[in-house]
Amino acid sequence: MGSRLEEIDTAQITLLTVQPEGKIQDVGSVTETRTVSWMDEIWDYLETGRLPVERALRCLCSEEAWEVMREIHEESCGNHSGGRSLTSKIMRHGYFWPTIQRDSMQLVRKCSHYQIHGNLYYTLGARIEFTYPTWPFDHWGMDLIGPFPSAQGHKKFVLVAIDHFSKWIEAEPLANITENAVIQFIWKNLICRFGIPSKITTDMEPNFRKKKIKKWCANWKIKQIYTSVGNPKANGQTERSCPGYYELIEPLPGQVQKIPPFALAYGSEALIPAEVIEPTSRVICYEDGSNEAEQRLDLDLIEERRYVAKLRMQIYKRKSIRPYNSTVKERTIQVGDLILRGGL
Numbered sequence: 001m002g003s004r005l006e007e008i009d010t011a012q013i014t015l016l017t018v019q020p021e022g023k024i025q026d027v028g029s030v031t032e033t034r035t036v037s038w039m040d041e042i043w044d045y046l047e048t049g050r051l052p053v054e055r056a057l058r059c060l061c062s063e064e065a066w067e068v069m070r071e072i073h074e075e076s077c078g079n080h081s082g083g084r085s086l087t088s089k090i091m092r093h094g095y096f097w098p099t100i101q102r103d104s105m106q107l108v109r110k111c112s113h114y115q116i117h118g119n120l121y122y123t124l125g126a127r128i129e130f131t132y133p134t135w136p137f138d139h140w141g142m143d144l145i146g147p148f149p150s151a152q153g154h155k156k157f158v159l160v161a162i163d164h165f166s167k168w169i170e171a172e173p174l175a176n177i178t179e180n181a182v183i184q185f186i187w188k189n190l191i192c193r194f195g196i197p198s199k200i201t202t203d204m205e206p207n208f209r210k211k212k213i214k215k216w217c218a219n220w221k222i223k224q225i226y227t228s229v230g231n232p233k234a235n236g237q238t239e240r241s242c243p244g245y246y247e248l249i250e251p252l253p254g255q256v257q258k259i260p261p262f263a264l265a266y267g268s269e270a271l272i273p274a275e276v277i278e279p280t281s282r283v284i285c286y287e288d289g290s291n292e293a294e295q296r297l298d299l300d301l302i303e304e305r306r307y308v309a310k311l312r313m314q315i316y317k318r319k320s321i322r323p324y325n326s327t328v329k330e331r332t333i334q335v336g337d338l339i340l341r342g343g344l
Contacts, residue, residue, distance in 0.1 A: 137194035139164040166264035201225040267302040
């Protein structure tokens with residue numbers, strides 16, 4: 001055994017690894033290929049804090065943004081373009097800030113060339129505010145309709161007045177419209193029957209605005225209100241409330257209050273000709289004693305019926321002005337004020 005110790009240092013042992021058949025695998029190198037993305041610079045900044053070498057847009061402060069906008073809009077390279085076009089040009093030149101579109105629109109609106117040559121955009125500047133009548137026959141609307149074909153006495157005009165609360169209508173045919181005829185109509189049909197009103201609304205008809213009528217109304221403490229001259233036939237409710245006069249038929253009761261005008265004025269409903277020809281239950285069952293008691297009760301309840309009619313009128317008017325007021329852009333201007341052209 002000792003003679004073999006010298007061979008130990010030079011002995012070589014070969015190790016063999018036996019793998020089962022079919023399990024031999026070849027391992028090769030895999031190279032991942034990826035296209036350049038716009039996110040690379042962002043990832044690089046988040047990982048290393050290094051900013052991109054070629055930045056697409058430069059962020060500006062407010063002073064720098066103002067100078068850039070003026071230069072692009074109105075200086076050597078500007079053509080006084082609109083707000084959206086100016087925004088696009090600024091971004092194509094490589095600039096950006098968070099309020100770029102809003103600032104561009106404001107600059108364009110203040111441009112003198114835009115104020116001279118720009119289009120006018122009219123917007124509604126005031127809300128509609130209704131004055132609600134609080135008592136029957138206190139506020140009348142008056143208008144002249146015609147001429148119609150000449151009738152007996154050469155009468156071809158109709159002077160119409162309507163109470164704004166009860167929708168009660170008074171009308172009188174006239175041959176000629178004069179200031180004396182208007183005064184006589186107000187005296188005979190309104191004052192003598194329903195008392196002195198506080199307001200009378202008319203259009204800009206010359207016979208409603210003559211000095212004699214103004215002086216006469218001032219003596220009776222009657223305030224005259226005139227509608228605009230844009231379209232007198234469509235201004236007040238007088239024409240809308242009595243279309244039957246054009247067709248020579250009786251006007252229908254107002255649909256807003258759901259109470260006939262006669263009932264609002266006198267407390268009970270009127271007897272119509274049809275009830276005489278074909279009697280209704282109230283005509284058949286009529287008795288003097290019970291009818292008098294019912295009439296007294298109606299007179300006691302007339303104030304409540306008028307109050308209900310007033311509430312219904314207010315609800316109707318508020319609903320009717322809601323679409324108009326939703327488009328109003330309120331502004332307070334006076335004669336001589338300087339305003340932007342696009343703000344009209």
